[in-house]
Amino acid sequence: MDILITGILLGGTYALIAMGLNLQYGVARIMNLANGEILVAGGYFAFIAYTATQLSPILTIFLVAPIAFALNWLIYRIMLQPLVNRAKTRGQLETDSILATFGLSFIGVGLMLSFFGGDYFSYSFMAVSVELLGNTYGANRVLSFVMAVLICGALYLWLNRSRPGLSIRAIATAPTSARLVGIDVKHLSALAFALGGAVTAVGGALISTYLTLDASTGVVFTLKALIIVIMGGVGDVRGTIVAALLLGILETVVASLLDPGLTLAAAYVMFLGILLFRPQGLFGKKPT
Amino acid sequence: MATPVLSLRGVTKRFGGLVAVNAMDFDVSEREVVGLLGPNGSGKSTTLNLVSGALPLTSGHISHWGNRISGLPAQDINRKGVSRTFQLVRLLQSMNVRENVVAGAVFGHRRRWGQDAQDHADQLLEKVGLGGKGDMALGQLTYIDTKRVELARTLASDPKVLLLDEWLAGLNPTEMQIGITLIKSLRDEGRTIILVEHVMDAIRSLCDRCVVMAAGTKIAEGTPTQVLSDKEVIRAYLGDDYA
Amino acid sequence: MSLTGTDLRNLCLAILAFGVCALLPFGDNGYWLGLGVTIAMFTTLATSWALFSGPTHYISLATAAFFGVGTYVTGLGIETFPFWALVGLAGIFGAVLAALVGLATLRLSGVYFVIFTLGLAELVRQVITWVQNNTGQKGLYVLTDLDEAGIYWWLLGLAALVFLTGWLIGRSRLGFALRIIGDDETVAAHSGINTARAKVLLFMVPGAVAAMTGAILAPRYVYIEPSLAFAPILSFQVVIMALLGGASRLWGPLVGVIPFTFLLEAVSSNFPNQTTLVIGMAFLVIVYLLPSGFAGLVDKVMHQVKKRETF
Structure with missing residues (x-):
């Protein structure tokens, strides 16, 4: 029970991060491998804000989100849009965007290394315990989970109820047809990419309240987010959430019962299972 | 029957x-x-x-x-x-006309390789009306010629x-x-x-x-x-x- | 199969080039030989990488995993088997691992393949670390009488083997099938090609070669531990070198390996903290400035010269 709740708390934040990546891949068609660096940058921001000005991470995210939004919007417009324009096939765009975002990822790590050094960073925020169903958990974990749920819920409502949200879902389903019904695909792809980046950065700020990060941990989160997105199905909000919770639980189970050093390996085995048996995602329809 | x-x-x-x-x-x-x-x-x-x-x-x-x-x-x-052509012509862009036809001959129903496949491809190009154009790049072809290349490739395995x-x-x-x-x-x-x-x-x-x-x-x-x-x-x- | 005049000339040139390279240890035994080993290693890795990724456009980041498996084969077997047998054994392990990875992922789109290979080294590393922790073993000592020159010659021999394999594949049905797959996978299947089998078969080549490279280099490390053997950065370096040089030609990766090795060498000795930045920039250079590498650039220039001549 203890393990289950810890897993769900972790999975909540994972869901947020993966949701960011899913927006970027599902709508803008860019498999953003620099996603983890955006996350770490969000964490750094929260860390600096907290240690320098005692600004609560819960408030920091209102700063992180617009900054990350602007940054990701610029990245998409300046670096990725030209790739979309020049790509003759889906496969070519895939290869180009993988290489370009790898480049961005390494540059991100390099920049963070030179500004902040290679040390781990952590700070103690709300490091008190709260009791839930007879067990105690860190208040920071619980708070992060609540925030993640709120943001995921808002995002879900926005995607399903608002006009831009509907357009974004239309692009995710059928990019060429979306253009035909008068949706500005270019503009909304940039918007979705930027929004995805903002969501991920917020996830980073939240996760930094209870996990220790360093400049080069980004790739681990990128991998986890990728696994969640593929497992949940590209463009599927519900699937992403379920997959994130499953991964959170699996990691907690492996870490507490087997060895904390094996969490990524466990995530990988799960990924392999998905690839072999349900490559279309947990809830995806069989591809036709 | x-x-x-x-x-x-x-x-x-x-x-x-x-x-x-x-x-x-x-x-x-x-x-x-x-x-x-x-x-x-x-x-x-x-x-x-x-x-x-x-x-x-x-x-x-x-x-x-x-x-x-x-x-x-x-x-x-x-x-x-059983061999086919495609509704929108699909040719192999990195290859010349002859190689496109050879591509159909090597792995299919009746297989040929090496000089044999090259000669066979040239015969088929002759047959579809592209005799002597084997060394041309695809970019130099007219629309009907691209269709001919595709037909020749389809025929290359003698379906x-x-x-x-x-x-x-x-x-x-x-x-x-x-x-x-x-x-x-x-x-x-x-x-x-x-x-x-x-x-x-x-x-x-x-x-x-x-x-x-x-x-x-x-x-x-x-x-x-x-x-x-x-x-x-x-x-x-x-x-x-x-x- | 017959050899034309050009083939024979290229073959003689290649043998001559390898002969000259083999003389390096007699000229210098320190810095330059060390650099020679690095270049030979990356040439082997990048060339074999391009054999698969050039025609298929799949980006493999599994090099570090295969390489690490190879070093562990040497590390575990050095007491029992002769060195040459270990290199061969590493090749077999690498090929089998590649076949398994290929079977699981090569049916699917390129993104799945990249992600899977990206984490493969980490997966194997975590498992080995865990096994070591549970058996109380820390690292492995590899003590041989193989010196730097010996390692260099082994690598040079492997490089020659890779070039020969690449040249033979280029002339084979498999090579032709992969060119077709690279152009249009649907046409390939409708021309009677078993696309999945062809891709898996070819992926076994870089798998085997990277594992053999790891096995050969193990004695150089003397002491092997998982984080050293499975360093993920190796995979990225190989990708950059191969694409910088151009994966469409057999000699392409070599053209990328030499300058990039010197560049990394210079950067890491002068600004040791900036290597990640350089790697990042290299990726962007490849995507935005040199999408088909130096080899592609050369082809383009040659093409233009030819065009001008005909007018």
């Missing part, structure tokens, strides 16, 4: 909720030219894709000389001697069954005559041909028999004259007022 070369029974394809091909039944005999007709979106190309193995069937089965081929991957169907997906579409009247003559010559060599076509002249002069589809279902079958005067067919193409 002799075993048909191809036989479709209850062939159905669904894309999500849409039934693109609904319980198609028909047979094709040896050396027959069968036209697959119907308005746009009636499921002709999808049917061809099911036969060639480009798409898996939802239900039903397809057999070739009495042996089931539905469910096999495209490469196995090709190796059994017994040819599936031609709107091969005559987009040609001008002179080119059309050349195209029709070419397809006739393929039938005279003993090949069985299924063609998806819109051009009525071509259908009248080429097809022994036609199968007409509308909204995924077979609505008529018979000689070109029979089906083109069929009430259902006229209704499908032109609407109730003309039927």
Whole structure:
């Protein structure tokens, strides 16, 4: 029970991060491998804000989100849009965007290394315990989970109820047809990419309240987010959430019962299972 | 009746909720030219894709000389001697004209390699009217020539069954005559041909028999004259007022 | 199969080049030989990488995993088997691992393949670390009488083997099938090619070669531990070198390996903290400035010269 709740708390934040990546891949068609660096940058921001000005991470995210939004919007417009324009096939765009975002990822790590050094960073925020169903958990974990749920819920409502949200879902389903019904695909792809980046950065700020990060941990989160997105199905909000919770639980189970050093390996085995048996995602329809 | 070369029974394809091909039944005999007709979106190309193995069937089965081929991957169907062209011409962009044709000869029904394959490709290019153009790059070709290259590649493995997906579409009247003559010559060599076509002249002069589809279902079958005067067919193409 | 005049000339040139390279240890035994080993290693890795990724456009980041498996084969077996047997054994392990990875992922789109290979080294590393922790073993000592020159010659021999394999594949049906697959996979399947089998078969080549490279280099490390053997950065370096040089030609990766090795060498000795930044920039250079590498650039220039001549 203890393990289950810890897993769900972790999975909540994972869901947020993966949701960011899913927006970027599902709508803008860019498999953003620099996603983890955006996350770490969000964490750094929260860390600096907290240690320098005692600004609560819960408030920091209102700063992180617009900054990350602007940054990701610029990245998409300046670096990725030209790739979309020049790509003759889906496969070519895939290869180009993988290489370009790898480049961005390494540059991100390099920049963070030179500004902040290679040390781990952590700070103690709300490091008190709260009791839930007879067990105690860190208040920071619980708070992060609540925030993640709120943001995921808002995002879900926005995607399903608002006009831009509907357009974004239309692009995710059928990019060429979306253009035909008068949706500005270019503009909304940039918007979705930027929004995805903002969501991920917020996830980073939240996760930094209870996990220790360093400049080069980004790739681990990128991998986890990728696994969640593929497992949940590209463009599927519900699937992403379920997959994130499953991964959170699996990691907690492996870490507490087997060895904390094996969490990524466990995530990988799960990924392999998905690839072999349900490559279309947990809830995806069989591809036709 | 002799075993048909191809036989479709209850062939159905669904894309999500849409039934693109609904319980198609028909047979094709040896050396027959069968036209697959119907308005746009009636499921002709999808049917061809099911036969060639480009798409898996939802239900039903397809057999070739009495042996089931539905469910096999495209490469196995090709190796059994069923070869196709594509609705939108698909050529191999990094290769010249001759290599494009050789590509069809190396792995398919009858295999050739090395000089043998090169010579064979040159013969086929001669036959489709591209003699001496083997060294040209694809970019230098006219539209009909790209279609000829694709046909030559399709023929390169000496298939017994040819599936031609709107091969005559987009040609001008002179080119059309050349195209029709070419397809006739393929039938005279003993090949069985299924063609998806819109051009009525071509259908009248080429097809022994036609199968007409509308909204995924077979609505008529018979000689070109029979089906083109069929009430259902006229209704499908032109609407109730003309039927 | 017959050899034309050009083939024979290229073959003689290649043998001559390898002969000259083999003389390096007699000229210098320190810095330059060390650099020679690095270049030979990356040439082997990048060339074999390009054999698969050039025609198929799949980006493999599994090099570090195969390499690490190879070093562990040497590390575990050095007491029992002769060195040459270990190199061969590593090749077999690498090929089998590659076949398994290929079977699981090569049916799917390129993104799945990249992600899977990206984490593969980490997966194997975590498992080995865990096994070591549970058995109380820390690292492995590899003590041989193989010196730097010996390692260099081994690598040079492997490089020659890779070039020969690449040349033979280029002339084979498999090579032709992969060119077709690279152009249009649907056409390939409709021309009778078993696309999945062809891709898996070819992926076994870089798998085997990277594992053999790891096995050969193990004695150089003397002491092997998982984080050293499975360093993920190796995979990225190989990708950059191969693409910088151009994966479409057999000699392409070599053209990328030499300058990039010198660049990394210079950067890491002068600004040791900036290597990640350089790697990042290299990726962007490849995507935005040199999408088909130096080899592609050369082809383009040659093409233009030819065009000008005909007018």
